[in-house]
Amino acid sequence: MQMQVNADIKRDCRKQTGVSWASLKKLKAADYNQNDPKLKCYLKCFMQKNGIFGEDDIDIEKALRHLPTGIKGPSKTTLEYCKKIPSVDSCDKAFQLAKCYFKAQPEVLKSVSFV
Numbered sequence: 001m002q003m004q005v006n007a008d009i010k011r012d013c014r015k016q017t018g019v020s021w022a023s024l025k026k027l028k029a030a031d032y033n034q035n036d037p038k039l040k041c042y043l044k045c046f047m048q049k050n051g052i053f054g055e056d057d058i059d060i061e062k063a064l065r066h067l068p069t070g071i072k073g074p075s076k077t078t079l080e081y082c083k084k085i086p087s088v089d090s091c092d093k094a095f096q097l098a099k100c101y102f103k104a105q106p107e108v109l110k111s112v113s114f115v
Helices: 002-017 021-028 037-049 060-065 069-082 090-104 106-111
Strands: none
Touching: 002 037, 021 037, 037 090, 060 069, 069 090, 090 106
8 A cells, every 4th residue: 555655646646746657767876967947846745745854944854754674773863954955945944955965975875655
């Protein structure tokens, strides 16, 4: 059921933002040199629908619930650091958080299904 719910979230967010498959695939391949507002808003949508992003920032405790126990400690430290990165709006904030987190914890990127 979780897989279906996640698939629905991804589909809804793709439809809502109009993000391209190309942008999503680049992100999954760790290409953070994109300045695509649709991709940024897709990440915000995905995080919000998963309950880890409020109106304009991440809820670290809720985000940690989605992660395996073994990486919660390092992830909390990383997310607290990444949360401080400046952004121009809430969509950019979601992108900057994801970019910072996945650069620091690249192994997690392989297991996250946001595409």
